Amino acid sequence: xxxxxxxxxxxxxxxxxxxxxxxxxxxxxxxxxxxxxxxxxxxxxxxxxxxxxxxxxxxxxxxxxxxxxxxxxxxxxxxxxxxxxxxxxxxxxxxxxxxxxxxxxxxxxxxxxxxxxxxxxxxxxxx
Numbered sequence: 001x002x003x004x005x006x007x008x009x010x011x012x013x014x015x016x017x018x019x020x021x022x023x024x025x026x027x028x029x030x031x032x033x034x035x036x037x038x039x040x041x042x043x044x045x046x047x048x049x050x051x052x053x054x055x056x057x058x059x060x061x062x063x064x065x066x067x068x069x070x071x072x073x074x075x076x077x078x079x080x081x082x083x084x085x086x087x088x089x090x091x092x093x094x095x096x097x098x099x100x101x102x103x104x105x106x107x108x109x110x111x112x113x114x115x116x117x118x119x120x121x122x123x124x125x126x127x
Contacts, residue, residue: 009110010057013050013072016103020046020079023100031091038091042082048075049107062122066115073111080104 024043028036049072056068080101087097 010053013053013107016107017047017050045075045078066118069111069115076108
């Protein structure tokens, strides 16, 4: 199941994880300390996307590969919700939110495409 760690999905998700870390560091230094639990949530979900994509590259089977990508997609969905919460709470500006969301949308699109292809290929293998 190994794919190059230089795949566009791996690169983009790792860069996004880095942006999430920097955003959370900034929020901890400059934001409302009462929102620390929200900052922790988006830190976990936002970095988990890349971690699960990384794990998928060494999946034990095609089904395990698909499972790891599904988990990454679920984490991306959670991250989107936290970004929206931070925007609605006026913790992030519209520009900050939109920039992070645009990157996240690209990752989600890539994950959905990879899952469709993987499921199609798995069906062909099973037949």
